[in-house]
Amino acid sequence: HDEEFPPRILDHVMKNAIKGDVTNVIDVIDKYCWSVEIAMNVGDVKGAILDKSFLEASPKNVLEIGCYCGYSALRMSRLLKEDAKIFTIEASSQYADVAQEIISFAGMEKKVQILRGLSDEVLPTIAEKCGVRTFDFVFIDHAKELYKRDLIMLENLGLIRQGTTIMADNVIFPGCPDYLEYVRNSPKFECTNYPSKLEYCENREDAMEKSIYLP
Numbered sequence: 001h002d003e004e005f006p007p008r009i010l011d012h013v014m015k016n017a018i019k020g021d022v023t024n025v026i027d028v029i030d031k032y033c034w035s036v037e038i039a040m041n042v043g044d045v046k047g048a049i050l051d052k053s054f055l056e057a058s059p060k061n062v063l064e065i066g067c068y069c070g071y072s073a074l075r076m077s078r079l080l081k082e083d084a085k086i087f088t089i090e091a092s093s094q095y096a097d098v099a100q101e102i103i104s105f106a107g108m109e110k111k112v113q114i115l116r117g118l119s120d121e122v123l124p125t126i127a128e129k130c131g132v133r134t135f136d137f138v139f140i141d142h143a144k145e146l147y148k149r150d151l152i153m154l155e156n157l158g159l160i161r162q163g164t165t166i167m168a169d170n171v172i173f174p175g176c177p178d179y180l181e182y183v184r185n186s187p188k189f190e191c192t193n194y195p196s197k198l199e200y201c202e203n204r205e206d207a208m209e210k211s212i213y214l215p
């Protein structure tokens with residue numbers, strides 16, 4: 001991926017969005033990505049699917065794996081109920097720096113906490129670090145080859161509970177076949193697929209997969 005996109009989108013947001021207006025920041029990012037350059041945000045079309053599942057879950061404790069520039073964290077933060085919080089794991093310090101700036105610019109720094117590091121290094125201590133026992137909603141949107149490993153880690157660490165909603169991006173493109181096979185064949189997950197398009201594209205198929213944990 002173009003390592004230089006994050007600073008460009010940060011600069012564009014600072015210059016063109018309304019400080020403290022999270023909906024406008026999201027809109028400015030989407031307009032930029034449709035018109036200037038594509039970036040790997042979940043985007044507006046799949047973002048609407050994420051929004052709907054998020055509202056249905058009405059979660060108190062939210063975990064995101066893969067923050068990137070903070071776009072999906074902002075989407076979820078604008079739908080958070082009182083005293084609910086989002087914890088988002090980001091391995092790239094450059095992405096985390098940009099995400100922190102964008103999240104703060106949008107006025108959501110109290111609702112979104114970025115945890116810097118690799119998911120398999122952050123997850124084992126996240127419960128006591130964040131004062132959370134289990135997560136009510138999980139959005140997986142990082143490296144596709146880590147989806148299955150990290151879901152199993154969430155189960156083994158007891159970080160998900162009866163009824164936790166897990167949404168996964170990119171289950172078609174780039175695709176995560178081992179993850180899909182795992183959740184769809186496991187009796188512990190109730191899965192629903194949401195066909196869509198790759199972010200900011202009209203003609204490339206992608207999909208989101210919702211898995212409800214029922215141990």
Ligand SMILES: O=c1[nH]cnc2c(O)cc(-c3ccc(F)cc3)cc12
Binds near residue numbers: 041141142174199
């Ligand atoms: O690496 C990714 N992590 C999370 N989400 C992604 C995502 O939504 C899209 C893509 C992506 C998009 C176009 C392409 F030609 C190749 C990969 C990567 C990631």
Ligand SMILES: [Mg+2]
Binds near residue numbers: 040041042142169
């Ligand atoms: Mg994605």
